[in-house]
Amino acid sequence: MDIILLGAPGAGKGTQAKVLEEHTGLVHVASGDLFRAALRQGTELGMLAKSYMDRGALVPDEVVIRMIIERISRPDCSSGVLFDGFPRTSDQARALEHELAAYGRRIDVVIYLKVPDAVLLRRIAGRQTCKTCGSTYNMYYFPSKRLDVCDECGGRLYQRSDDTMETARHRLEVYFAQTMPLIAYFREQGSLLEIDGQQEISLVTDTMIRGLSGVATRHR
Ligand code: ADP
Ligand code: AMP
Numbered sequence: 001m002d003i004i005l006l007g008a009p010g011a012g013k014g015t016q017a018k019v020l021e022e023h024t025g026l027v028h029v030a031s032g033d034l035f036r037a038a039l040r041q042g043t044e045l046g047m048l049a050k051s052y053m054d055r056g057a058l059v060p061d062e063v064v065i066r067m068i069i070e071r072i073s074r075p076d077c078s079s080g081v082l083f084d085g086f087p088r089t090s091d092q093a094r095a096l097e098h099e100l101a102a103y104g105r106r107i108d109v110v111i112y113l114k115v116p117d118a119v120l121l122r123r124i125a126g127r128q129t130c131k132t133c134g135s136t137y138n139m140y141y142f143p144s145k146r147l148d149v150c151d152e153c154g155g156r157l158y159q160r161s162d163d164t165m166e167t168a169r170h171r172l173e174v175y176f177a178q179t180m181p182l183i184a185y186f187r188e189q190g191s192l193l194e195i196d197g198q199q200e201i202s203l204v205t206d207t208m209i210r211g212l213s214g215v216a217t218r219h220r
Helices: 013-024 031-040 044-053 061-072 090-102 117-126 165-179 181-189 201-219
Strands: 003-006 027-030 081-084 109-114 127-130 136-138 192-196
Touching (some): 013 109, 013 136, 027 061, 031 081, 044 061, 061 090, 109 181, 117 127, 117 165, 181 192, 192 201
Parallel strands (some): 109 192
Antiparallel strands (some): 127 136
């Protein structure tokens, strides 16, 4: 199966992807994580992406598409991918459909995590991530037991530099203008699975997994 996790910044895509990855065995491909990894490695791609990420703008389509096509051509992606943060524009969606078709695959399900705008800002501004294991916390909703220390592995927690209120506001505007139209696009195709992303994390997971098993049954 190839699954897309769609939703605004802060909707919970990364949080749910970690669980879904284990549940489905699919490979988690998150475009934002790939850019951050490239930046840590000091590559040209990382530097280029940073200039857009810092402003809360989208990295140009051709750059993102090239990166994703290269990623999914690797053997670990041959049985299916869990896309997170990609596609974000209609050109990206079409490029992905085209690329998957070349492998005889298609986008099976688009999980849309729906969260009200006011909640999103707080989620983004409160987000903390573990440098070592990638676990995500939230200073407002569920802080780590020890300040800035991961409960899971004892690693350091950090806040993303683009998670300031100002950049977050801009990222949401970009989402409404460029990514939201994809919701209608996938709904028309009949692949959209709409989930109330405002519920607590484990309930979102349960609802998502129930929805996915319904889709799997229909596919049989
Ligand atoms: P995205 O990948 O969509 O940008 P994240 O998964 O990183 O979003 O979640 C953004 C922030 O919101 C994180 O701090 C995360 O811990 C928190 N979060 C995620 N899901 C929920 C939820 N259902 N309820 C409350 N907070 C959540
Ligand atoms: P994320 O980790 O998904 O919140 O993404 C962080 C930032 O990376 C975004 O604000 C964009 O600057 C960039 N980015 C990630 N995915 C994409 C994408 N599919 N298209 C364009 N830019 C992206």
